[in-house]
Amino acid sequence: MKKIYIGIETGTLSIGIKNLLSPLQEIAKQQNYQVVETGGFGLYAYEPMIEVEHNNERHAFTKVTEKDLQTLLTDNKPNFNHSCYAGKTQDLPLLKCQQRFTFRRVGLNSPTCVQSYQQEQGYEGLKKALSMEPQGVIDQIKESGIRGRGGAGFPTGIKLQTVKDSPAKQKYIVCNADEGDSGTFADRMLIEGDPFCLIEGMTISAKAVGATQGFVYLRSEYPLALQRLTQAIENAYQVGLLGKNILDSGFNFDLKIHSGAGAYICGEETSLLESLEGKRGVIRFKPPLPAIEGLFASPTALNNVITLATLPEILLQGGKAHNEIGYEKSKGTLTVQLAGNIKNGGLYEVPFGTSLKTVLSEIGGGTRTERPIKAVQVGGPLGAYFPEELFDLPLDYETFMGKGGMVGHGGVVVFDDTVDLSEQAKFAFEFCAHESCGKCTPCRIGSTRGAELIAKIQKKQDLDKNLEVVDDLCELMEETSLCALGGMTPFPVKSAIKHFPSDFGIK
Ligand SMILES: Cc1cc2nc3c(=O)[nH]c(=O)nc-3n(C[C@H](O)[C@H](O)[C@H](O)COP(=O)(O)O)c2cc1C
Ligand code: SF4
Structure with a gap:
């Protein structure tokens, strides 16, 4: 049966996509189409967006209202003359300008269907990791040059090496999904749109360091992410992708979700560990590093959602392929989250080194108020405000630090000339x-x-x-x-x- 795709995630729900769902199902039934609820692409300038499959390609209809639904299909195919018709999805300008590496599956399929995930090469990275020695997995991650996407940009391979080299009976993998930075939503979109990718990444990390238990510390303000991740974890257990003897490899890994405590400081790693242990979220002194003495005083590999969700693709394509993307010491892609006073707000995965100007003008399309941009804050509430003179800066950890700021988790909040x-x-x-x-x-x-x-x-x-x-x-x-x-x-x-x-x- 041919398919119609509709992206259901917190962002699209907030602009009323739910109102389209039941009339769409009715129309689809009449015309012999199956409706697939996917995660969203994060391209809010196009939403509400609906895609119709035709000759194995997806065709996008943007800014669709309930009234438009009636005429979306003609003679069992997409109505190419419809005023909402925007061309093939893959050719949409705001998608085409990206280099989707970590987010390449987000928006494509049903987020909690393990078969759909596997059809898009899901779990191929883990299969490779399970066939390798732990050091081999870490070497691939080191070669990739990936640095933590949570904000500090610490090399992930070195962190995992420290955990691996710390002798202990019990080690842990912790995913930081607290996502407290203003204007950021990449972690949420990844979990809502492709939760198996995070589960697979955590399992790869566990194999690399020798951990058997993982926790996702998930922001309590993300109910849909909680629902989808819970469902995906259950499904993964059912088909032997979590628990004992994963994929007949002899490797065991259990995964639990812990709801966050609603404080920004609980996103800081030591405070998060305190909270995960059931205590008040207060910072711990460092040293010892969590990699040596973390959760319940055991070696703990704690990483951001995007860091972990990038590991499956690194293992699949090889560290070198990831290392070839990016700029100087910032390897791979950055998931820019464009928010504030900007026309094309949304999530854009671009290679490190892309300039702020490209992000703001070519992708963002300028301010929504049509006034000049006066300032942008990059990297969340602790990031610097940059004026127009600095918009040529390449998105790169060192360049931003050199200017008294940071790339952080990739949040970019835009202000027009009325801001004080x-x-x-x-x-x-x-x-x-x-x-x-x-x-x-x-x-x-x-x-x-x-x-x-x-x-x-x-x-x-x-x-x-x-x-x-x-x-x-x-x-x-x-x-x-x-x-x-x-x-x-x-x-x-x-x-x-x-x-x-x-x-x-x-x-
Ligand atoms: C106040 C504060 C809040 C933070 N909030 C987050 C957060 O919400 N998510 C996150 O991944 N990292 C956050 N961090 C960074 C973490 O302490 C830590 O560096 C990160 O989770 C490590 O993962 P990574 O190496 O994959 O980036 C925060 C740091 C500070 C100081
Ligand atoms: S009081 Fe000190 S330890 Fe606590 S959040 Fe502020 S800087 Fe961090």
Whole structure:
């Protein structure tokens, strides 16, 4: 039976895709089509989007309303004259401009159907890993050059090597799916759209380090991701892809989901481990590193969703293939999540080295308000604000660090020329005060004092003196905070003052 595809994920649900589902099913039944609910492509400029299969190709209809559904099909084929018809899905400009590596299956099929996953080469990477020695798996990951996608960009191969080389009876794999950064949704989209890819990646990681138990620490605000991942894990157990003797290899791996505690700080790895152990989410001192003494004091490989979900493709294609994509020391692709005041908001997987300008103009299409872009914040709430003069920057860990910012988890939030960067600087301190775990003084107290200082600056009270105190405070927080929440809050503050001085009354 020919198929009609409809992407159901939190983003499309938020714009009412559910209203289209039952009328679509009715029409499909009449015309002998089967409706397949997929994860979404993350191309919100096209949503609500419906695809119709014809001659083994998928044809896209964009911005579809309930009324449009009636005329989507004619004579048992797509209505190519329909006003919503946008061409073959693979030729859609916002999809074609991407290099989908980690997300190559997202949007294609039913997310919780293991057979569909296997038809798209799912579990081929794990098969390879199970036929190799653990060191061979780690060598492939090292060769790929992949660095952690959670924010810090630490080389994944080195982390896994440390866990492998730490002797212990019990080791753990932990997936960080807390995704607290503002404007980010790649982890959610991956889990909602291709949960087996994460399960497979965690199993590969477990094989590499010798772990038998894994946990996904999943943000509690993601109910659909929880539902799909739960279903996928159940299905994987049923067909012998989790549990004992996976794929007859003699390798055992169990996987559980743990719902997050709703705090930004629980995304930081040591705080996450505390929370996973049932305690309050407070930062631990490092050392010891979690790779040596992590969950329940055992060696733990803790990685972000996207890092883990990239491993199956690395094993399948080989480390070298991944290493050949990207820019300088940033290998592979970055899943840019474009949000804020931008026309084509959504998820775009592009090679590292792509410029911010390409992302904002060619892909993003400029602001939704049609006003000039004044600033973009890259890398979540702790990322720097960049002005237009820096939009030629290539997306690369080192380049962004060199400019006082970070690529982070790939979130890009866009602001037009009506934004007041002094408000954003104040918000950075307020956010830190709200989310601080309270363990160290520079962050717990400094963040509140920082917000008060910016408020005084906004009122032009002792401008020069207060700007100097903010500068001192930023230096103190950067150098003495125990973790990156306090340590990097100065990034948005300092960049806002440096690049947009007039918003602070500086002549
Ligand atoms: C305040 C704070 C919040 C963080 N939140 C997240 C998060 O939500 N998801 C994530 O993967 N990493 C987060 N991180 C980074 C983690 O501590 C850790 O570096 C990462 O999960 C390691 O995985 P990776 O090597 O695959 O990036 C956060 C760090 C800090 C300081
Ligand atoms: S910097 Fe803030 S969040 Fe981090 S340990 Fe100190 S008080 Fe806690």
